[in-house]
Amino acid sequence: MGEYTYSELGSILAMQGFAGISLFSVLLLMALGLAIIFGQMGVINMAHGEFMAVGAYTTYFLSVLTEQYLPSLMPYYFIFAIVIAFLVAGVLGYLAEFALIRHLYKRPLDTLLATWGLSLIMQQSFRSIFGAREVSPTLPEWLLGSYQPTETIDIPLNGIFVLVLTGVVTLGVFYLLYKSSWGLRVRATTQNRVMSGAVGINTKKVDRYTFALGCGIAGIAGAAFTTIASTGPTTGSLYIVDTFMVVVFGGAASLFGTIVSAFTIAQTQSILEFFISGSMAKVYTLFALVLILMFKPEGLFASKVRR
Amino acid sequence: MVSNNTDFTLAVEDLTVSFDGFKAVDNLTLYLDRNELHVVIGPNGAGKTTVLDLICGKTKSTSGSIKFLNKELTNMAEHEIVRAGVGRKFQTPSIYENLSVLENLEVSYPHGRGVFGSIMFKRTSEVIEKIHQIADQIMLRDELETEAGLLSHGQKQWLEIGMLLIQDPQLLMLDEPVAGMSVREREQTAELLNKISQGRSVLVIEHDMDFVERIADKVTVLHQGKILAAGNMKEVQADPKVIEVYLGH
Amino acid sequence: MNFVYEKLFGGKQGFIGLLILAALILIVFPLFFDIFRLNLIGKYLTYAFAAVSLVLLWGYGGTLSLGQGIFFGLGGYGMAMFLKLEASSAENTSIQSTPGIPDFMDWNQITELPWFWVPFNSFTLTLIAILTIPALFAYIIGAAMFKRRVGGVYFAIITQVIAVILTILIVGQQGFTGGINGITDLRTLNGWDITSDSAKYIFYFINCGLLIAVIIASRFILTSKFGSLLLAMRDKEDRVRFSGYDVSNFKIFVFCFAALISAIGGALFTLQVGFMSPSFVGIVPSIEMVIFAAVGGRMSLIGAVYGTLLVNAGKTAFSESFPELWLFLMGGLFISVVMFFPNGLAGLWDDYGHYVTRHFSFLSTLKNKLFKKSPSIALEAANDSNVSEQQMTKL
Numbered sequence: 001m002g003e004y005t006y007s008e009l010g011s012i013l014a015m016q017g018f019a020g021i022s023l024f025s026v027l028l029l030m031a032l033g034l035a036i037i038f039g040q041m042g043v044i045n046m047a048h049g050e051f052m053a054v055g056a057y058t059t060y061f062l063s064v065l066t067e068q069y070l071p072s073l074m075p076y077y078f079i080f081a082i083v084i085a086f087l088v089a090g091v092l093g094y095l096a097e098f099a100l101i102r103h104l105y106k107r108p109l110d111t112l113l114a115t116w117g118l119s120l121i122m123q124q125s126f127r128s129i130f131g132a133r134e135v136s137p138t139l140p141e142w143l144l145g146s147y148q149p150t151e152t153i154d155i156p157l158n159g160i161f162v163l164v165l166t167g168v169v170t171l172g173v174f175y176l177l178y179k180s181s182w183g184l185r186v187r188a189t190t191q192n193r194v195m196s197g198a199v200g201i202n203t204k205k206v207d208r209y210t211f212a213l214g215c216g217i218a219g220i221a222g223a224a225f226t227t228i229a230s231t232g233p234t235t236g237s238l239y240i241v242d243t244f245m246v247v248v249f250g251g252a253a254s255l256f257g258t259i260v261s262a263f264t265i266a267q268t269q270s271i272l273e274f275f276i277s278g279s280m281a282k283v284y285t286l287f288a289l290v291l292i293l294m295f296k297p298e299g300l301f302a303s304k305v306r307r
Numbered sequence: 308m309v310s311n312n313t314d315f316t317l318a319v320e321d322l323t324v325s326f327d328g329f330k331a332v333d334n335l336t337l338y339l340d341r342n343e344l345h346v347v348i349g350p351n352g353a354g355k356t357t358v359l360d361l362i363c364g365k366t367k368s369t370s371g372s373i374k375f376l377n378k379e380l381t382n383m384a385e386h387e388i389v390r391a392g393v394g395r396k397f398q399t400p401s402i403y404e405n406l407s408v409l410e411n412l413e414v415s416y417p418h419g420r421g422v423f424g425s426i427m428f429k430r431t432s433e434v435i436e437k438i439h440q441i442a443d444q445i446m447l448r449d450e451l452e453t454e455a456g457l458l459s460h461g462q463k464q465w466l467e468i469g470m471l472l473i474q475d476p477q478l479l480m481l482d483e484p485v486a487g488m489s490v491r492e493r494e495q496t497a498e499l500l501n502k503i504s505q506g507r508s509v510l511v512i513e514h515d516m517d518f519v520e521r522i523a524d525k526v527t528v529l530h531q532g533k534i535l536a537a538g539n540m541k542e543v544q545a546d547p548k549v550i551e552v553y554l555g556h
Numbered sequence: 557m558n559f560v561y562e563k564l565f566g567g568k569q570g571f572i573g574l575l576i577l578a579a580l581i582l583i584v585f586p587l588f589f590d591i592f593r594l595n596l597i598g599k600y601l602t603y604a605f606a607a608v609s610l611v612l613l614w615g616y617g618g619t620l621s622l623g624q625g626i627f628f629g630l631g632g633y634g635m636a637m638f639l640k641l642e643a644s645s646a647e648n649t650s651i652q653s654t655p656g657i658p659d660f661m662d663w664n665q666i667t668e669l670p671w672f673w674v675p676f677n678s679f680t681l682t683l684i685a686i687l688t689i690p691a692l693f694a695y696i697i698g699a700a701m702f703k704r705r706v707g708g709v710y711f712a713i714i715t716q717v718i719a720v721i722l723t724i725l726i727v728g729q730q731g732f733t734g735g736i737n738g739i740t741d742l743r744t745l746n747g748w749d750i751t752s753d754s755a756k757y758i759f760y761f762i763n764c765g766l767l768i769a770v771i772i773a774s775r776f777i778l779t780s781k782f783g784s785l786l787l788a789m790r791d792k793e794d795r796v797r798f799s800g801y802d803v804s805n806f807k808i809f810v811f812c813f814a815a816l817i818s819a820i821g822g823a824l825f826t827l828q829v830g831f832m833s834p835s836f837v838g839i840v841p842s843i844e845m846v847i848f849a850a851v852g853g854r855m856s857l858i859g860a861v862y863g864t865l866l867v868n869a870g871k872t873a874f875s876e877s878f879p880e881l882w883l884f885l886m887g888g889l890f891i892s893v894v895m896f897f898p899n900g901l902a903g904l905w906d907d908y909g910h911y912v913t914r915h916f917s918f919l920s921t922l923k924n925k926l927f928k929k930s931p932s933i934a935l936e937a938a939n940d941s942n943v944s945e946q947q948m949t950k951l
Contacts, residue, residue, distance in 0.1 A: 110894040117890025124883035279728035294700040389800035401795040428781035
């Protein structure tokens with residue numbers, strides 16, 4: 001570190017910090033979906049990364065369509081793409097729950113294996129439909145370029161956009177879970193499934209929509225992801241482990257914990273990446289997480305409950 | 308108030324546990340004599356099961372002491388407490404459904420408790436004899452080869468009691484042993500309890516008043532984590548505070 | 557004698573099963589396949605070690621490890637390091653800027669053998685390392701997690717993350733590990749050419765012998781009180797704890813034992829395939845090992861071997877001719893096994909096996925003749941062994 005002056009270090013921290021913000025946004029969006037599904041339903045969805053890829057491919061597909069048939073709409077298509085990515089991933093999630101997950105609720109380890117199988121099938125489907133090469137949508141002009149508050153700091157606009165998007169989605173999830181009557185039903189089902197059923201909550205329906213919502217949010221994560229990097233058939237699987245760590249580290253049932261945890265992990269990795277190689281940054285980050293979880297297995301923000 | 312060396316089998320003193328500020332058990336003091344059959348009753352949420360959880364180490368206390376034969380239990384691990392001679396039956400029958408009755412009892416047999424001990428454990432005639440003896444007591448002699456999951460609800464309760472008996476505990480704690488049993492099974496269980504309380508202390512949690520009357524030497528009424536009344540069944544039933552709690556709502 | 561029979565072979569059923577498996581891999585395969593195919597089967601059978609370890613850990617213990625590749629890899633790398641050092645003698649590597657160290661180190665400007673490579677100059681130390689390091693590593697992970705009562709999906713995910721860490725580390729530290737290519741160009745073991753056909757035959761039979769030994773040892777553990785306790789813990793952990801057992805010790809032991817078995821498989825893999833690389837360490841191989849066990853039947857030691865053979869044969873056949881179809885099939889396999897055949901092939905055999913034996917009635921008569929069992933209940937069988945001992949001597 002000795003070669004940098006303090007002001008240079010400051011700029012590096014700011015820029016790496018902002019690069020970390022993009023990673024944070026994608027991780028948080030992924031983790032929100034996963035946390036809802038795992039925290040509320042106790043289901044491990046190994047195909048969650050592939051639902052993100054569904055969102056990314058949807059965005060790419062729409063960009064190709066728009067460019068070919070309605071080029072005048074290019075500046076606006078991305079907004080629609082986000083909504084459609086959410087819907088496509090959500091509907092696929094709904095179907096997956098119906099066909100697969102609902103039969104395995106009492107066997108969490110089996111769910112894990114079955115969803116892994118689903119992820120293999122989805123990966124191969126991506127490869128068959130879109131090819132093995134990585135693809136990127138054409139982004140609207142207003143997402144390109146960057147904002148330069150000082151000479152040395154250069155913040156890309158897409159990062160800012162993704163951050164805003166993440167904020168909106170997070171608030172939406174918070175509202176849904178904690179302020180709406182639907183959220184009340186979800187939380188009731190989490191705490192006491194039998195009782196919830198007895199007071200007239202259709203717990204099966206709650207499960208299905210919860211799963212669909214989680215997958216839909218992964219779809220939004222995919223749309224956001226396209227602004228940062230290109231998408232390939234195995235893109236989703238690259239993020240699944242990190243996302244799990246975010247959820248577990250944050251304490252599975254805590255929304256606030258998930259946010260803090262995504263931020264910590266993304267920033268640690270991103271700042272470390274500047275000083276050591278990317279792979280070692282990941283090794284250190286994951287290693288630290290495993291160590292912390294060994295001493296505090298319930299995560300950062302688990303609530304104390306009488307067992 | 309705090310005694311150091313007593314004749315009691317179990318001496319619980321000033322025991323308190325709080326979950327995020329809620330005191331589930333509040334400053335509880337309770338003594339169990341040798342060979343005493345003590346029943347704890349009380350409305351739902353009174354903290355009865357929590358008391359058992361605290362004694363057997365499932366829940367850690369916030370403050371207070373639990374002495375069993377003058378040994379402090381509060382900082383011991385669960386398996387150490389069991390090895391010291393405290394057996395506990397859970398509310399819902401907790402048996403190994405995939406194993407036979409015989410295997411259920413064998414797994415509970417207090418030898419071969421270490422990793423290598425259990426690998427080298429041999430089913431000697433001594434073990435078999437003990438299993439037979441217990442099976443006779445719990446009325447399951449004819450079911451030794453049956454898979455435990457196929458037993459009736461009452462038989463499962465008995466099996467779990469048998470799994471404790473085979474360890475010969477000095478203190479036996481039973482959480483609602485007759486819940487879900489038929490009238491005939493209740494009678495048999497009462498008989499069983501009277502038999503097995505010879506030579507050991509028994510702490511029972513129960514709702515069924517007829518059953519309590521039949522078995523109890525001493526009764527403690529718990530309400531909102533505190534002791535409301537204690538004594539023999541007659542005294543407790545006559546206590547106006549108890550009547551208020553049970554009938555007032 | 558009866559003790560040995562019941563304990564090691566798992567009684568009549570288990571003994572026949574083991575006999576059939578032994579006949580298949582020791583006699584039928586060598587007779588019908590050329591050395592190339594046999595070597596391939598040998599490679600599959602090294603995965604079977606990991607699959608068997610998962611039967612103990614997951615099927616009986618209820619603890620799913622998504623990181624058996626870690627231990628398979630540690631065993632494999634241990635053996636590969638020894639073989640690599642032997643292949644990198646000063647004469648063989650005289651063209652390098654630093655002769656006497658593995659070629660990939662030389663390419664990465666490393667001028668001295670790293671300290672952790674030094675013990676692998678000795679074959680004895682290498683064997684000791686293979687048998688202890690993975691188990692020790694498992695002990696550390698197991699003690700940290702099981703003592704804090706971490707289990708279920710948390711354990712699965714943490715083991716998976718450790719597999720990821722190890723993979724990234726191996727790939728990233730090219731100079732010390734050979735990187736993504738792994739450790740290659742392994743030729744001799746104490747001067748003996750391991751690529752020759754005769755060596756391949758010998759390794760194949762050693763592999764089969766060790767696999768059978770591992771199955772017998774696992775049987776011994778599962779038929780003991782320890783085995784009942786494992787099942788008991790899987791279903792009612794609290795009841796076991798409140799019967800006076802320190803549950804975590806049992807889980808740690810199974811995890812370590814499973815790690816040891818997997819490591820032996822890994823070491824045999826290196827010997828038969830002639831290289832070791834990170835692609836046998838990470839998430840994908842680890843979870844594939846789980847599917848091997850699941851297809852065979854998570855509760856069946858022998859089933860795990862068949863599951864491994866079948867899935868791998870399918871993988872080889874399909875990925876040669878229809879590589880695209882294979883991932884769909886593999887995915888479908890994961891889903892259908894957990895949804896429709898949770899007990900795998902072994903479960904199918906239990907449900908429908910009697911149709912087969914009925915059609916081959918001579919088999920069952922043979923069986924009855926060999927293993928006529930007295931109608932004694934298990935209680936008596938434990939005490940007196942005279943009757944069955946006589947039957948055993950007939951064998």
